[in-house]
Amino acid sequence: MFFSISFKISLAIFVLGTLYRIINWFRFKIGTDALSFTMIDRIKSGVIGIFKTIFSLKIFSIIKVLILDVVLQIKIIRADKWRWIMHMCIFYGFMLLLLMHAFENQITKALFKNYASTLNPFMFLRNLFGAIVIFGVLIAVLRRKKTPKILTNAHDSFAIFLLFSIMLSGFVLEGLKIISSPIFDEMVSSYISGSDDITPLKAYWAKKFHVVFKEKININDEKLLSEGESSHIDNCASCHSMPETAFISYPFAVSFKHFGNTLNDFRVDRWLWYFHVLSCFLGLAYLPFSKFFHILSTPINLLLEPAEEEKNKVTSRIIGMDACTHCGVCTENCSVAQIYQVTQNPNILPSEKLASIKLLSRGKKVEREKLNEIAEGSFICTNCYRCTKVCPSGINLDDLWTASKNTLIQQGYFEPHNWIAQKSPSEWAETVKKKKDEPSDLIDNPEIFYGCVQCSTCASVCPVVAASNGNEIDLTPQQVMNLLRMGLKDLAMASKMVWNCTTCYMCEENCPQGIRVTDIFYELRNKAYIRFKDVKENV
Amino acid sequence: MKFAFFKGCRIPKDLPEYELSTKVVLNKLGVELVDIEEFNCCGYPVRHLSTKASILSTARNIALARRENLDILTPCKCCYGNLMHSNYMLQGSKDLKNEINLILSKEGLRWEDDIKIKHLLYVLSNNVGIDVIKKHVKYPLTNMKIAAHYGCHALRPGKIVKFDNPLAPTIFENLIQVAGAKPVDWSKRLDCCGNPLWGKNNNLSLKLMREKIEDAKLADAEYICTACSYCHIQFDMIRKRELKGDESVPNIPAILYPQLLGLAMGIDKNKLGF
Numbered sequence: 085m086f087f088s089i090s091f092k093i094s095l096a097i098f099v100l101g102t103l104y105r106i107i108n109w110f111r112f113k114i115g116t117d118a119l120s121f122t123m124i125d126r127i128k129s130g131v132i133g134i135f136k137t138i139f140s141l142k143i144f145s146i147i148k149v150l151i152l153d154v155v156l157q158i159k160i161i162r163a164d165k166w167r168w169i170m171h172m173c174i175f176y177g178f179m180l181l182l183l184m185h186a187f188e189n190q191i192t193k194a195l196f197k198n199y200a201s202t203l204n205p206f207m208f209l210r211n212l213f214g215a216i217v218i219f220g221v222l223i224a225v226l227r228r229k230k231t232p233k234i235l236t237n238a239h240d241s242f243a244i245f246l247l248f249s250i251m252l253s254g255f256v257l258e259g260l261k262i263i264s265s266p267i268f269d270e271m272v273s274s275y276i277s278g279s280d281d282i283t284p285l286k287a288y289w290a291k292k293f294h295v296v297f298k299e300k301i302n303i304n305d306e307k308l309l310s311e312g313e314s315s316h317i318d319n320c321a322s323c324h325s326m327p328e329t330a331f332i333s334y335p336f337a338v339s340f341k342h343f344g345n346t347l348n349d350f351r352v353d354r355w356l357w358y359f360h361v362l363s364c365f366l367g368l369a370y371l372p373f374s375k376f377f378h379i380l381s382t383p384i385n386l387l388l389e390p391a392e393e394e395k396n397k398v399t400s401r402i403i404g405m406d407a408c409t410h411c412g413v414c415t416e417n418c419s420v421a422q423i424y425q426v427t428q429n430p431n432i433l434p435s436e437k438l439a440s441i442k443l444l445s446r447g448k449k450v451e452r453e454k455l456n457e458i459a460e461g462s463f464i465c466t467n468c469y470r471c472t473k474v475c476p477s478g479i480n481l482d483d484l485w486t487a488s489k490n491t492l493i494q495q496g497y498f499e500p501h502n503w504i505a506q507k508s509p510s511e512w513a514e515t516v517k518k519k520k521d522e523p524s525d526l527i528d529n530p531e532i533f534y535g536c537v538q539c540s541t542c543a544s545v546c547p548v549v550a551a552s553n554g555n556e557i558d559l560t561p562q563q564v565m566n567l568l569r570m571g572l573k574d575l576a577m578a579s580k581m582v583w584n585c586t587t588c589y590m591c592e593e594n595c596p597q598g599i600r601v602t603d604i605f606y607e608l609r610n611k612a613y614i615r616f617k618d619v620k621e622n623v
Numbered sequence: 624m625k626f627a628f629f630k631g632c633r634i635p636k637d638l639p640e641y642e643l644s645t646k647v648v649l650n651k652l653g654v655e656l657v658d659i660e661e662f663n664c665c666g667y668p669v670r671h672l673s674t675k676a677s678i679l680s681t682a683r684n685i686a687l688a689r690r691e692n693l694d695i696l697t698p699c700k701c702c703y704g705n706l707m708h709s710n711y712m713l714q715g716s717k718d719l720k721n722e723i724n725l726i727l728s729k730e731g732l733r734w735e736d737d738i739k740i741k742h743l744l745y746v747l748s749n750n751v752g753i754d755v756i757k758k759h760v761k762y763p764l765t766n767m768k769i770a771a772h773y774g775c776h777a778l779r780p781g782k783i784v785k786f787d788n789p790l791a792p793t794i795f796e797n798l799i800q801v802a803g804a805k806p807v808d809w810s811k812r813l814d815c816c817g818n819p820l821w822g823k824n825n826n827l828s829l830k831l832m833r834e835k836i837e838d839a840k841l842a843d844a845e846y847i848c849t850a851c852s853y854c855h856i857q858f859d860m861i862r863k864r865e866l867k868g869d870e871s872v873p874n875i876p877a878i879l880y881p882q883l884l885g886l887a888m889g890i891d892k893n894k895l896g897f
Contacts, residue, residue: 232730233730420680426673426726499823548827551834586831590815593781
């Protein structure tokens with residue numbers, strides 16, 4: 085009753101959650117090219133796309149992906165050998181447990197006529213598969229601990245915790261069942277007629293099967309034991325293998341023997357059964373909302389890759405985001421990941437930026453501060469393509485970054501060059517006039533500019549000054565130097581000259597007084613970026 | 624001769640031919656290049672937002688090269704300029720060095736001032752030597768008129784990047800000459816290609832490029848020869864995309880220096896990435 089109700093509830097949550105996620109594949113959007121499609125358009129072209137692909141030659145490339153990337157998971161081994169071992173252990177260990185153990189009534193019993201969960205090889209295999217999963221989980225924990233570049237979030241920790249507790253509770257539960265006299269009594273009342281004396285059987289089971297009985301039983305009486313053995317052979321042996329083969333649960337059972345009576349009195353085995361079953365159902369219900377959803381979304385994303393169609397690009401982008409397992413391989417390989425150490429903005433790291441972009445794709449209002457952070461991360465990206473190349477889930481990250489940059493620009497979050505250009509230097513100076521920042525030894529030191537004789541050599545060699553038709557610059561380099569000499573750095577910071585500088589170093593190289601004009605421009609940009617981004621409105 | 628090959632962010636995806644041609648040419652000339660997969664961005668693109676982030680980026684690259692005990696060779700002038708500049712900043716400040724090394728130590732890395740950073744052209748000219756290259760040139764590109772595009776960040780500021788005379792460099796022309804081609808004299812040869820403003824002020828970026836191409840035309844150049852990822856992207860990819868069909872722009876294509884030299888050395892076109 086409890087089992088079937090809680091199973092049905094979690095199955096319902098699982099089904100509804102999965103449907104919700106799938107509908108969102110057609111609902112959410114990222115990228116300005118996504119705006120021209122309605123949800124109906126996208127579902128239509130998705131369905132047409134599926135049929136067109138199935139009945140075309142592309143089906144062969146899809147079968148290839150299915151074997152290499154979904155079944156053998158070759159992409160993971162390319163990224164990291166240990167990660168592949170981890171994933172294979174967790175995935176296949178869990179799948180085998182699911183098929184053999186969770187679906188024992190439906191699958192295992194149908195395949196093996198004499199199946200009993202307490203018979204070998206099943207008892208041994210259950211422990212083996214569980215051990216394989218635990219081994220995978222341990223690699224996962226170690227990998228996350230050993231790779232400081234990869235950030236671990238609550239979803240990752242919970243997924244690992246859930247797997248671990250399902251496995252551990254399974255092992256312990258089996259250990260408790262081995263020593264349980266209440267279960268022994270239940271079995272006896274079901275399989276042995278009430279008139280028989282079961283003391284010999286108890287002695288035999290106490291000695292060989294480590295059942296802990298309340299009453300004192302002489303387990304060294306040879307006569308009693310041999311009587312017990314024949315009763316065991318008559319009544320129990322066809323369904324019970326020796327418990328030692330449950331090589332992980334058995335040591336638990338042996339170590340529980342000392343306080344076996346207490347455990348049996350409180351029926352801890354039952355409580356643990358509830359825990360074990362509920363953990364499994366929690367996992368089922370939570371699956372569509374967790375990183376476990378990648379069991380569905382990642383294979384779909386991988387299979388979509390060879391079928392990629394322009395019309396379905398917007399939809400595949402959203403599926404791609406759902407296919408992310410937050411494994412962190414992209415961040416490990418990211419060309420600009422080290423910058424996170426300085427700015428502490430996690431949106432520089434592709435694995436974290438993806439989660440933020442997911443928020444953006446929902447079309448709900450995202451806080452300005454958050455958008456600024458996503459924009460910073462997005463524009464620091466150098467489009468080196470490494471993340472896309474290594475992603476084991478086959479997500480087209482490069483396309484995703486381009487799309488999200490377009491969305492950000494459309495919402496008014498540009499590169500600093502562009503948003504700074506939207507106000508005049510004096511307007512910017514006004515907004516930050518009360519702000520103090522750390523003085524620098526370059527622009528805050530008037531002595532640096534004492535040498536400047538306003539000879540305008542810098543202006544005459546500057547390619548931007550030469551190319552400008554009056555719109556590109558407001559001041560010439562020597563005028564910027566003059567402002568700094570007068571301590572008017574707030575005014576200099578947002579000058580068009582500073583932000584349209586190509587950093588070609590012509591001015592600095594040619595300055596007869598050795599003033600570091602270009603380095604000063606760089607520093608003005610650094611300072612302006614920090615000072616203005618805090619007061620920046622939604623331009 | 625062995626170097627850690629620092630290709631930067633753009634070459635693997637946008638300019639695979641640059642890596643291909645650099646490797647095949649240097650290999651023939653007896654220079655071995657080692658790929659270090661963990662290399663990150665040189666720090667040039669982020670320098671305008673955070674100098675510290677830029678210096679950390681450089682320091683980490685140098686620390687990775689130190690681990691392999693190799694000097695760095697880069698074919699990109701922006702990478703070169705920024706690596707040299709950040710390295711110079713680290714040489715000049717103990718506090719900065721300690722601060723950066725503290726961050727690097729989390730990965731077991733450390734910056735020290737013991738790794739040399741060299742640009743491809745410098746290695747060809749100074750480490751391999753013009754005479755050695757000459758011996759390998761089998762098919763001199765006689766009569767081919769080439770405009771050497773110097774690229775700003777390798778050249779200036781001269782006292783930091785130490786590439787060549789920043790006001791009157793000759794290294795690139797000499798290398799073009801050894802391939803048998805004729806370097807043209809053009810007035811904008813030391814000017815910016817405009818790429819640093821791409822994505823920031825596209826009009827100005829294209830204007831700077833257009834003026835350079837027009838200037839190369841005045842000097843009768845047939846090709847603009849580049850030795851920098853960003854310059855080449857500007858003169859090749861961006862120009863082909865953005866100025867497509869604009870007949871007012873002279874039709875002078877860009878060619879990467881190792882491709883030019885490779886042709887003169889008689890290396891198969893496919894191997895040079897054409």
